Amino acid sequence: MHQNLANATFQVLAGVSRGSGFSFLRDDLVVTNCHVVMPLLDLVNKKTLGLATLITESGQRLQAQIKCVNLDDDYAVMQLMESLPSGRVVLQPATDFSPTRGLRLIFAGYPHGYEELLTSEAIISAPLKTGKFAIDGMVNGGNSGGPIIDAESGLVIGLVTARRYASGEKAEQLQEEAAQLRAYLEEASKNMSVAIMGVDFGKMADMFGRSLQVITELMNLNANPGIGIGYPISPVTEAAKKQ
Incomplete structure (x- = not known):
């Protein structure tokens, strides 16, 4: 069951964004989170800015066009621009699924x-x-956009859409402010070469900005209490059937 799931899963590359996705319903359709492919979307003019790159576990690379996105429910349906390689698996949805506490599941992705x-x-x-x-x-x-299956049937019950950890919004805000501070200090250091007793304070300011950004990035990457959020597959199924 694990290998079957792996054979359906892709790494999704969309500009600077990295996530996961999976073959779904038909051999030409791939599903992921909307936020994974956001760098390829021009929401104002309602058009895409390019193709997503999909990579299999064996390293095969395919191109996919975004066909449908839903910002509120955070999913995207893509269509492959070429044939699905042999040996790949297309996952099918569970019908009449409702979340039940204790249900065993398997999920896959590229953390x-x-x-x-x-x-x-x-x-x-x-x-x-x-x-x-x-x-x-x-x-x-x-892991965002990766498939979640029922461990017994192998049918898709949802896709990974988020991870939950305390004060996640504050951590993201801190990371953004650290990036702004680094940019400010980097610009300021170009015009500052004050040295006192051999200490270059311009270089020190730049190092401080870089260090703070690295720390916040590490906090964001490794903050994981072991809780994720799954999104139900039924709305995604309806959207995929229309493509």
């Missing part, structure tokens, strides 16, 4: 944006609003 595909077992720890459900498993950045 942290690394090249290694990981499959993991977990359970549904709680049903949430609008059909979403909490996953008791190690969901990390990069």
